[in-house]
Amino acid sequence: MEHSKRYARQMALPEIGSLGQQKILNAKVLVIGAGGLGCPVLQMLAASGVGTLGIVDGDVVDITNLHRQLLYTTDDCGTKKVDAAANAIHKINSDVKVNVYPEFISENNIATIVKGYEILLDCTDTIATRYLINDISVHLGKPMIYASIHKFEGQISVFNYQNGPTYRCLFPEKNSYEVPNCVTTGVLGVLPNTLGMLQATEALKIILEIGEVLSGKLLIYNALNLSFNELEFSLNEEQIHIGTKKGKQLESSNMQNHEVSKELFLDFCSNENYTIIDLREVHEIPKLDYKNIINISFLEIENHLSNFNKDQPIILFCQSGIRSKKAVDLFLENGFTNITHLQKGIQNVQLEVI
């Protein structure tokens, strides 16, 4: 009841209705970078009712962010962006489930983090990271909604949408060029907000399956003369091949040992996309208090494999990592594809944060 009231004005659109609103509530969207682009994207998607939002950013809020990153206030300075963003989103719309990853996206964590999300939003500020996001999105078949800014100009496009052209098709990777970011060139506060709103619009269109998604086209906005230029680009098989190959490498290097680091483990404990299995006996401590942790003793686990889907993300842990490693092999032998375990066990994790 409260739902239909909150979203009444957008549900009144025949293109959305209650069916469309349900699609929005079911959507799982990952926002990579919670800065100038990420803030407006998160605000808008949260207000629209996107069911699950993941936020990846290793930075803390700085006073120089506040003229454009409107999720944050002066009091947030010094706190982790993901935490400040999660708090702000909770105030906008407490229905939204927020998963936070307080780290910068890298080749070591990207494959693990993006699993479980349907749409990736590139709100980062370095070219190298954009190639990483491109490659994993091509390999795993997820659309990537890209935007970036330079002084008073911004670019936006949707890559890899329904096997459409990718970031590499537009900008094949070249060595040794440096591209300036906001720190070095400066930025007008409204500009990333305008671009972020366009990214959020594309995300909602993909979720709702309405309109025409900005695929194979790059839109360039110039705030100084308020002009929009649209350029078309096409699929480049060679670049798709490079992206797929690199994306596959990212996934296998992430998953090679089927291990999760202690830093990532606690993030996953509070991420309901993951099932965490405690393989220890009942008497072993410390206990972890997260909703998505279930306790199945190592001695019993073989009899419970049929309770799980073979492609669902599962993380195993025990006291020192020995039983969980053995159990990983058992899951792999039984055809599970998304199984990892906590490196060196729970004894290696600092639990004072709980």
Place this chain on the structure above:
Amino acid sequence: MTITIKYFGLIADITNASEELFNLEKSDFTTTDLMQQLHEKYTGLQNVSFAIAVNKSITASEINLKNNDTIALLPPFAGG
């Protein structure tokens, strides 16, 4: 023939203009010829990576230019 060249992002910083008209006496003139001329005119271009669009369509291959064509030089942006 006359062609219009549009510059974006860092390239507009180097050329100090967002748009420029080129009057060419030759009729046989390709995108490669144009890039050669631009690199001579703006030496800063050699440090920048960019895509080239002819009449709003990005192309990696050499294209023969015609009267009234519009060419865009588009670098990736990094900021966010």
